[in-house]
Amino acid sequence: MQITMIGSGYVGLVSGTCLADFGHQVICVDNDETKINGLLEGRMPIYEPGLADLVLTNIRAGRLSFTTDLASAVKGADAVFIAVGTPARRGDGLTDLTYVFAAAREIAAAIEGFTVVVTKSTVPVGTGDEVERIIREVNPTADFTVVSNPEFLREGAAIADFKKPDRIVVGLEDERAREVMLEIYRPLYLNQFPMQFTSRRTSELIKYANNAFLAMKITFANEMADLCEAVGANVLEVARGIGLDNRIGPKFLQAGPGYGGSCFPKDTLALVKTAQDYDSPVRLIETTIAVNEVRKRGMARKVMAAVGGEMRGKTIAILGLTFKPNTDDMREAPSISIIQALQDAGCIVRAYDPEGMESSRTSISNVHYARDAYDCAVGADALVIVTEWDAFRALNFERLKTVMNKPLLIDLRNVYRPEEAQRHGFTHVGVGIASR
Numbered sequence: 001m002q003i004t005m006i007g008s009g010y011v012g013l014v015s016g017t018c019l020a021d022f023g024h025q026v027i028c029v030d031n032d033e034t035k036i037n038g039l040l041e042g043r044m045p046i047y048e049p050g051l052a053d054l055v056l057t058n059i060r061a062g063r064l065s066f067t068t069d070l071a072s073a074v075k076g077a078d079a080v081f082i083a084v085g086t087p088a089r090r091g092d093g094l095t096d097l098t099y100v101f102a103a104a105r106e107i108a109a110a111i112e113g114f115t116v117v118v119t120k121s122t123v124p125v126g127t128g129d130e131v132e133r134i135i136r137e138v139n140p141t142a143d144f145t146v147v148s149n150p151e152f153l154r155e156g157a158a159i160a161d162f163k164k165p166d167r168i169v170v171g172l173e174d175e176r177a178r179e180v181m182l183e184i185y186r187p188l189y190l191n192q193f194p195m196q197f198t199s200r201r202t203s204e205l206i207k208y209a210n211n212a213f214l215a216m217k218i219t220f221a222n223e224m225a226d227l228c229e230a231v232g233a234n235v236l237e238v239a240r241g242i243g244l245d246n247r248i249g250p251k252f253l254q255a256g257p258g259y260g261g262s263c264f265p266k267d268t269l270a271l272v273k274t275a276q277d278y279d280s281p282v283r284l285i286e287t288t289i290a291v292n293e294v295r296k297r298g299m300a301r302k303v304m305a306a307v308g309g310e311m312r313g314k315t316i317a318i319l320g321l322t323f324k325p326n327t328d329d330m331r332e333a334p335s336i337s338i339i340q341a342l343q344d345a346g347c348i349v350r351a352y353d354p355e356g357m358e359s360s361r362t363s364i365s366n367v368h369y370a371r372d373a374y375d376c377a378v379g380a381d382a383l384v385i386v387t388e389w390d391a392f393r394a395l396n397f398e399r400l401k402t403v404m405n406k407p408l409l410i411d412l413r414n415v416y417r418p419e420e421a422q423r424h425g426f427t428h429v430g431v432g433i434a435s436r
């Protein structure tokens, strides 16, 4: 198939490259010339393990190309994916669809022959109807149909998630699109990966329901963690115990400092907004959002309580800035709230992150960026693990103790069992684990 991917960010670049790797001819489009030129020279605009190699392999195989010229890329395409950003407008949960609708207008003007227009971006329920209206208004004679095909890619695992999905969801209103979508995902379909065909609005809602449920599940684990600390129980054991119930499952029950990222915060807010607009509020998700926000901000208080005494002038070492490991993404990262609150209390903050320090500069300031975990710990009154990078999973506690001011580990991801740190003379403060 000849496929055009509009938007070469986290979703579009991974999706376009993987579709090329399936054997399709893919043109990735972006209006950011610097990004496109970088891609043509093999420079990735995002950090995603394995992506650079996959892009280069498919460029060399002649299956993948990049351009800023949307019109030429759309002509002759069997399918045109819209994978542009759909950012949340600050705080009110409204999704900014400016880029989606602009792409729809440009596609409309360039369509030739029957074309399946696919919304890959996460878009509120009903957006597909609006995209269809816009294209028909701009080009009344265009022969097209609009399909919803949401992605379920996790940053840091996006290629694996694309190539081995739990399912492919397709929302369509025109049966002609079914054949095209089956052909596009043929390698997955032939390998028995489940493909769900449903209506366009149902498909759009599935995406939000999926992320909202995952965010709620994490938040449930986080609240259980607080209760565990109060009653003297162990949240890791609670998570294991309930996770063995196959109706619950063990994943996304790791208690931590709260969820971040570009999706859960944005998608939960958008779902709440849609539900309110249709006078069918989703109160569980409203509560999930509120609990998560309070939690992220409350983590600094946890650190201060563990350090004790006057915070002004204390040095706190932060390990991990990104919202999760294996990404450089700082969006809604808990570290932002934690560092801000510690600095407001007069603390000196040192930080180390394997990938996120550069991208963190727009979110935090007055932080001493360290060379590695041990450099970060120099003179620290507490070492705080905020993101569970592999680089932090085998720290040499004896070496840390020689550089730190106090042997205090605040482990917000429960990377270590308390006794592992205590054996080396550290005080260990975890999440949901009563520290003896």
Ligand code: UDX
Pocket (backbone or CB within 6 Å): 151, 152, 153, 154, 155, 156, 211, 214, 218, 251, 252, 253, 254, 255, 256, 257, 258, 259, 260, 261, 262, 263, 264, 323, 324
């Ligand atoms: C998420 C969804 O998983 C993915 O399907 C969707 O397409 C995009 O949003 P992503 O945001 O990349 O993916 O990260 P994810 O791995 O889901 O983690 C989201 C946040 O939840 C991170 O801050 C992570 O630290 C946190 N988390 C996750 C927990 O706190 N506990 C868990 O058990 C799992």
